[in-house]
Amino acid sequence: MEVISNVANAFIGLFNAGGEQFVSWVTGIIPLVVCLMTAVNAVIGFIGTDRVERFCQKITKYTILRYTLLPILADIFLTNPAQYTFGRFVKEEHKAAFYDASVSFCHPITGLFPHANAGELFVYTGIASGLQELGLSVGGLAVRYFIVGVIVILIRGILCEKIFAALSK
Amino acid sequence: MYKTITIKAGSGGWGGPLTITPTEKCNKVLSVTGGGIHPVAQKIADMTGAEVLDGFKTTAPDDEILIAVVDCGGTARCGVYPKKGIYTVNLEPVGKAGPLAKYITPEIYVSAVKESDIYESDYTGQAVGNPASQSAQEETAKAGSEPKSKAQAKEEVAKASEGKKENIVTRIGKVVGRVVNICFQAGRDTIEMVIGTILPFMAFTATLLGIISASGLGNVIAKTISPICSTLPGMVIIAFVCGIPILSPVLGPGAVIAQVVGTLLGSQFALGNIPPQYALPALFAIDAQVGCDFVPVGLSLGEAEPETIEYGVPAVLFERIVTGPLAVLIAFAFSIGMY
Numbered sequence: 001m002e003v004i005s006n007v008a009n010a011f012i013g014l015f016n017a018g019g020e021q022f023v024s025w026v027t028g029i030i031p032l033v034v035c036l037m038t039a040v041n042a043v044i045g046f047i048g049t050d051r052v053e054r055f056c057q058k059i060t061k062y063t064i065l066r067y068t069l070l071p072i073l074a075d076i077f078l079t080n081p082a083q084y085t086f087g088r089f090v091k092e093e094h095k096a097a098f099y100d101a102s103v104s105f106c107h108p109i110t111g112l113f114p115h116a117n118a119g120e121l122f123v124y125t126g127i128a129s130g131l132q133e134l135g136l137s138v139g140g141l142a143v144r145y146f147i148v149g150v151i152v153i154l155i156r157g158i159l160c161e162k163i164f165a166a167l168s169k
Numbered sequence: 170m171y172k173t174i175t176i177k178a179g180s181g182g183w184g185g186p187l188t189i190t191p192t193e194k195c196n197k198v199l200s201v202t203g204g205g206i207h208p209v210a211q212k213i214a215d216m217t218g219a220e221v222l223d224g225f226k227t228t229a230p231d232d233e234i235l236i237a238v239v240d241c242g243g244t245a246r247c248g249v250y251p252k253k254g255i256y257t258v259n260l261e262p263v264g265k266a267g268p269l270a271k272y273i274t275p276e277i278y279v280s281a282v283k284e285s286d287i288y289e290s291d292y293t294g295q296a297v298g299n300p301a302s303q304s305a306q307e308e309t310a311k312a313g314s315e316p317k318s319k320a321q322a323k324e325e326v327a328k329a330s331e332g333k334k335e336n337i338v339t340r341i342g343k344v345v346g347r348v349v350n351i352c353f354q355a356g357r358d359t360i361e362m363v364i365g366t367i368l369p370f371m372a373f374t375a376t377l378l379g380i381i382s383a384s385g386l387g388n389v390i391a392k393t394i395s396p397i398c399s400t401l402p403g404m405v406i407i408a409f410v411c412g413i414p415i416l417s418p419v420l421g422p423g424a425v426i427a428q429v430v431g432t433l434l435g436s437q438f439a440l441g442n443i444p445p446q447y448a449l450p451a452l453f454a455i456d457a458q459v460g461c462d463f464v465p466v467g468l469s470l471g472e473a474e475p476e477t478i479e480y481g482v483p484a485v486l487f488e489r490i491v492t493g494p495l496a497v498l499i500a501f502a503f504s505i506g507m508y
Contacts, residue, residue, distance in 0.1 A: 018379020025371045033367070034359055041355030079268065081249060087471015095473045096481030100488065103460030103467060107424070119268060119366040122374060122428035123456055127448050130435030136445055140507050144449055148503050152453070152496045159492060164484040
């Protein structure tokens with residue numbers, strides 16, 4: 001009898017641990033995400049995506065902006081996966097590079113703007129919540145993740161553009 | 170001569186049944202599954218007489234794609250084609266999910282499909298071609314028969330309201346109403362996202378993590394993976410492996426693997442097995458494959474030509490071998506002074 005109850009306890013224990021984890025995420029992550037996402041969604045609603053589109057069409061001719069500001073705005077205002085539709089503003093030979101820059105930014109952005117890719121929060125949140133358990137503040141991590149993200153997408157965009165040019169010759 | 174088929178949802182599936190017939194124009198089956206043309210796509214093509222395309226190598230204009238075959242776990246791809254008005258077969262048992270869930274309806278989408286779920290059909294009352302091309306036809310038909318254009322209609326409305334200047338109270342009321350509406354809609358979108366996507370993912374990951382930590386598997390991970398993740402060369406190697414062009418499209422879908430690994434690493438950071446200054450490089454090390462599964466779909470969303478997709482896919486995949494490890498190094502440099 002004791003064996004059976006021990007087995008049962010161990011079995012339930014597996015899921016108790018999961019349950020505790022679930023509750024800590026729901027109370028620790030969701031409240032902030034809900035309020036932040038609602039605020040940003042409302043701001044996007046006020047500004048309107050048509051204004052952003054008009055602005056984005058103007059900046060595609062500058063290489064640096066094409067692989068930094070353009071994907072950032074696309075991520076923030078259209079969110080994953082609709083952000084890639086901004087690819088229609090860039091020239092055919094730049095589309096692959098824009099896609100690469102844009103998709104590579106859809107996780108670095110989630111530290112500061114979780115609404116932009118709410119379905120894939122845990123790349124950042126998974127690691128950040130581990131640091132929070134140590135009692136560390138993660139604000140600096142979110143900002144640095146964003147900055148390094150911008151640098152990386154610029155490098156990816158430029159390099160991808162060059163490889164594409166070499167391949168399509 | 171094209172034939173009509175019916176595709177039903179497989180076990181655990183959702184949506185459908187879809188009854189489809191190719192037309193002269195709309196006769197392509199797009200297989201967006203990675204690793205070549207999927208047998209389900211091939212079978213649909215064989216039974217209808219349509220042409221099958223590998224979505225990772227090429228694509229076709231939307232009005233020529235009769236049906237798209239995808240293998241999406243419920244993040245992005247499963248909604249992209251329904252949004253465009255193209256019939257969609259998902260090989261995974263996924264219902265209305267992801268950011269584009271509102272476009273996924275049983276009339277256009279069917280999931281968990283296997284080869285045995287495709288039947289010949291003699292039903293003739295169904296629509297022909299994809300729904301997008303039908304509505305386009307209807308619109309051209311309408312435009313022909315309807316003399317009143319949108320612009321004219323607008324003019325009439327403007328004329329009718331002329332002279333009736335709104336007073337200030339009405340105008341303020343309208344503005345307030347609009348503001349409240351936008352905020353309320355923002356809240357609704359957020360809650361939908363939390364319930365439809367974030368909470369299910371938390372449930373899945375929390376259960377997995379609970380089993381790992383309570384069963385003692387966590388200790389194994391702590392002893393094997395953590396030492397690799399707490400050195401810079403280890404991180405660079407992880408990024409390099411994630412960026413290998415054969416692996417990256419497999420590791421990519423829905424960022425599920427990156428998210429699970431991120432959470433696992435998070436628990437190791439919490440236990441102190443990996444020093445916190447490695448958090449930033451780790452974020453890039455586990456994510457070198459980001460979006461590699463989605464290149465053809467992303468490019469077609471950006472209205473790229475088929476030729477661009479053909480060269481764009483290898484350009485992105487090969488470039489990641491270099492930029493994946495490079496990103497880790499940049500992140501490492503930027504971690505200096507943090508924690």
